[in-house]
Amino acid sequence: MICNHFKVFLAILLIFSGSAAPNNISEISYASLQLHEEECLVPCEDIRDGGPGIDGIPAIDNPKFVSIDEGNKFWGDKHLVAGIYINGVAKAYPYGIMNWHEIVNDAFKDELYSLTYCPLTGSAILFERDQSIGGSTFGVSGMLHENNLIMYDRGTRTYWSQMLQTAIVGEKIGQKIPIFPIVETTWGAWKKLHPDTLILSRDTGYSRDYDRSPYGTYDTSSSIYFPSSYDASTLPYNLYHAKHKTVVIPTDNGEILAIPFEQLAKTSAPTFKYGNITYVTFFEKEESLAITYYVDKETNGNSFKKLNEIDPKTLLPLFEDENGNKWNFLGELAEGTNPDVALQQVPSYNAFWFAVTAFYPNANIYDGAGFQKYTDGKSLNQTFTGNVERPGSETLAVTFAFSIGVATIVLRIKRSKPRE
Numbered sequence: 001m002i003c004n005h006f007k008v009f010l011a012i013l014l015i016f017s018g019s020a021a022p023n024n025i026s027e028i029s030y031a032s033l034q035l036h037e038e039e040c041l042v043p044c045e046d047i048r049d050g051g052p053g054i055d056g057i058p059a060i061d062n063p064k065f066v067s068i069d070e071g072n073k074f075w076g077d078k079h080l081v082a083g084i085y086i087n088g089v090a091k092a093y094p095y096g097i098m099n100w101h102e103i104v105n106d107a108f109k110d111e112l113y114s115l116t117y118c119p120l121t122g123s124a125i126l127f128e129r130d131q132s133i134g135g136s137t138f139g140v141s142g143m144l145h146e147n148n149l150i151m152y153d154r155g156t157r158t159y160w161s162q163m164l165q166t167a168i169v170g171e172k173i174g175q176k177i178p179i180f181p182i183v184e185t186t187w188g189a190w191k192k193l194h195p196d197t198l199i200l201s202r203d204t205g206y207s208r209d210y211d212r213s214p215y216g217t218y219d220t221s222s223s224i225y226f227p228s229s230y231d232a233s234t235l236p237y238n239l240y241h242a243k244h245k246t247v248v249i250p251t252d253n254g255e256i257l258a259i260p261f262e263q264l265a266k267t268s269a270p271t272f273k274y275g276n277i278t279y280v281t282f283f284e285k286e287e288s289l290a291i292t293y294y295v296d297k298e299t300n301g302n303s304f305k306k307l308n309e310i311d312p313k314t315l316l317p318l319f320e321d322e323n324g325n326k327w328n329f330l331g332e333l334a335e336g337t338n339p340d341v342a343l344q345q346v347p348s349y350n351a352f353w354f355a356v357t358a359f360y361p362n363a364n365i366y367d368g369a370g371f372q373k374y375t376d377g378k379s380l381n382q383t384f385t386g387n388v389e390r391p392g393s394e395t396l397a398v399t400f401a402f403s404i405g406v407a408t409i410v411l412r413i414k415r416s417k418p419r420e
Contacts, residue, residue: 038170040168040388041168041169041173042161042168046146047143047168047388048226048227050142050143050144050226052140052142054139054140054141054152056140057101058206059104059105059140060097060103060104061137063204064200064204065198065199065201066198066199066201067198068197068199074210074211075094076187077187078186078187079094079096079186080094080184080185080288081094081187081199082095082098082126082183082184083183083185084108084115085183086109086111087111089109089198091108091198091199091200092187092190092199092200093115094187094200095117096210096211097200097204097210098115098117098119099213100206102117102118103116103117103139104200105129105138111128113126114126114127118163119218120147120149120226120355121148121149121162121163121352121355123248123349123351123352123355125165125179125349126180126182127179128177129153132175132177132178133153136155137154139151139152141159145161145168146228146229146230146355146358147225147228147354147355147358148355156170156172158170158172159388160172160177163248163359165179179347179348181345181347182348184288184289184349185289186288186289189284189287192315193330220243221243222242222243224242228354228358229361230355230357230358232354236357236363236375237358240260240353241353242353244260244352245261245288245350245351246261246350246352246353246356247259247260247261247264247281247290247292247349247350248348248349248356249279249346251274251277256362257279258357258360258366259290259366260366261283263366263367264285264290265283265285267306268285269283271295271303272370272371274371278302279293279294280293280304280319281293282306282327284317284329289316289329290350291331293331293346296341300321301323303321303322304319304321304327305319306318306319309326313334314328314329316329318334318335323336324336331343331344361375362375
């Protein structure tokens with residue numbers, strides 16, 4: 001009952017808080033969700049209605065970007081952003097905007113990507129969408145699994161779990177979608193890393209109060225909005241606060257490495273080996289900055305340490321490997337014998353601790369000395385059958401027009417193509 005009340009409240013909040021001033025008009029297209037018997041990759045009953053409805057949280061499909069100077073007018077240096085650097089182009093996506101839209105369908109020199117962000121699990125993940133979904137776009141389904149964003153691709157209306165990086169309901173069920181490197185950090189640090197960066201414009205085509213989070217103090221509280229398999233009374237769930245940020249590294253063999261920020265803060269450059277691969281994570285607590293790279297034993301040796309020395313290029317600390325080479329946060333050689341060598345960034349993302357352990361209770365958790373595994377975890381090798389809310393045959397277009405403090409609500413029903 002509490003969850004039902006909350007999702008109604010959240011839907012109303014996300015819709016009505018979009019009007020920040022009189023005479024602003026915002027429109028939301030809401031495709032009705034109807035129950036259909038489906039095959040699911042997770043228990044069907046664990047796919048829950050989050051409240052706003054399909055596209056009730058509107059993805060940004062035609063993003064605009066502005067310069068650093070323009071971005072500085074709105075965003076302070078400590079504001080968190082998701083930073084992406086592809087094909088020589090750097091872009092920043094402020095969480096103040098992502099909180100309201102969750103998906104940006106973007107391109108980097110003709111390569112198609114979608115940046116996805118789930119405020120409830122604190123996870124920003126970058127997906128390629130040319131090969132994986134045939135150049136279509138992702139939208140917000142309005143459904144959740146373990147409190148996490150379920151996307152849908154507009155080509156097949158398949159449901160995709162963001163943190164599983166897998167299609168869980170629909171035509172593409174079971175298909176994995178690769179993730180790409182991303183950097184979560186402060187706006188101030190991202191500008192240092194990429195002084196030529198662009199930043200997502202507030203001119204999104206929607207009226208939202210980007211200076212205020214619709215989730216209030218959720219990021220720091222222990223509250224979790226929707227039912228979850230997270231159990232704060234047992235291991236490994238109770239090792240850290242529910243919202244403790246954790247680096248998540250999916251390995252090639254399907255295992256998950258989880259590196260809590262608390263462990264990163266102890267050494268700031270932990271080097272760890274899993275299987276035949278060695279990694280290092282460069283960490284700067286004040287900038288909420290953690291970037292993981294592959295380690296080449298011949299070039300780097302077996303360990304790194306953080307130096308009390310500032311890189312003149314990035315104005316951030318340098319790191320020294322066992323062979324005496326010095327590296328900056330970009331993975332570039334700042335001082336060493338082979339200037340053409342660079343570290344390769346590992347595709348990873350950050351998420352809240354409760355979400356990491358709910359999805360991956362069998363994760364390999366870094367404790368400062370090595371990895372610990374507490375349970376056997378969950379399997380995606382079986383399917384389930386049950387009723388799941390999917391887009392139906394009607395779309396409700398809702399226009400909210402605000403004038404002199406009095407709201408006029410106009411409802412329009414229009415037909416759209418029925419889901420087959």
